[in-house]
Amino acid sequence: MIARVGWQLAELLTRAEHEVSQRLAAALDAEGLTLNQWRVLSHLADGAGHTMSDIADHAMLPPATLTRVIDRLVEVNLIYRRGDIGDRRRVLVYLSTRGRNLHRTLASTLEREEEALTAALGDQEKELLAELLERLTARGR
Known part of the structure; x- marks a missing residue:
């Protein structure tokens, strides 16, 4: 029975992630x-x-994929790279002014999408869901 419950949990999480990703991707697509x-x-x-490496961890991307993503964002002037003043071997990535403005605009758009996705839940259920998912993902760290 535990294996079945585990499979159901994986299935539900995958379906939820897919639905959220699809909705957010559609909103982001409007901005390219x-x-x-x-x-x-x-x-x-x-x-x-x-x-x-910090960005790769946060974005959950392998290094080769992250490099392509970063290159594209630099190309469209949303981010830029600079050498680390404290350690010349390191390169740091920053949000450009254009990127900051786009982020601000999209953050509110994506917040509305998230609200639409969770509209069937009450405030307490949203908080509970977030807490449970946080606890579930924290176990792997």
Whole structure:
């Protein structure tokens, strides 16, 4: 029975992730962005410079894929790379002014999409779902 419950959980999580990703991807597509590009922009929105390995961890992307995503975002002037002043061997990635403006616009759009996705849930259920998912993912760390 446990194996069946585990499979059901994996199935439900996969379906939920697919539905959320599809909705967000549709909203991002209007701006010519992919979900992977959004994850990078979102991570850089804190204003700090981030290393490629830090971004890869946050965006859940393998290095080769991340390099292509970063190259594309640099190409369209949404982010830029700079050498780390404290360690010349490292390169840090930052959000450009254009990227910051786009992030601000898209963040509110994606927030509305998230609200639409969770409209059937009450505030307490949304909080509970977020808490349970956080606890579930924290176990793997």
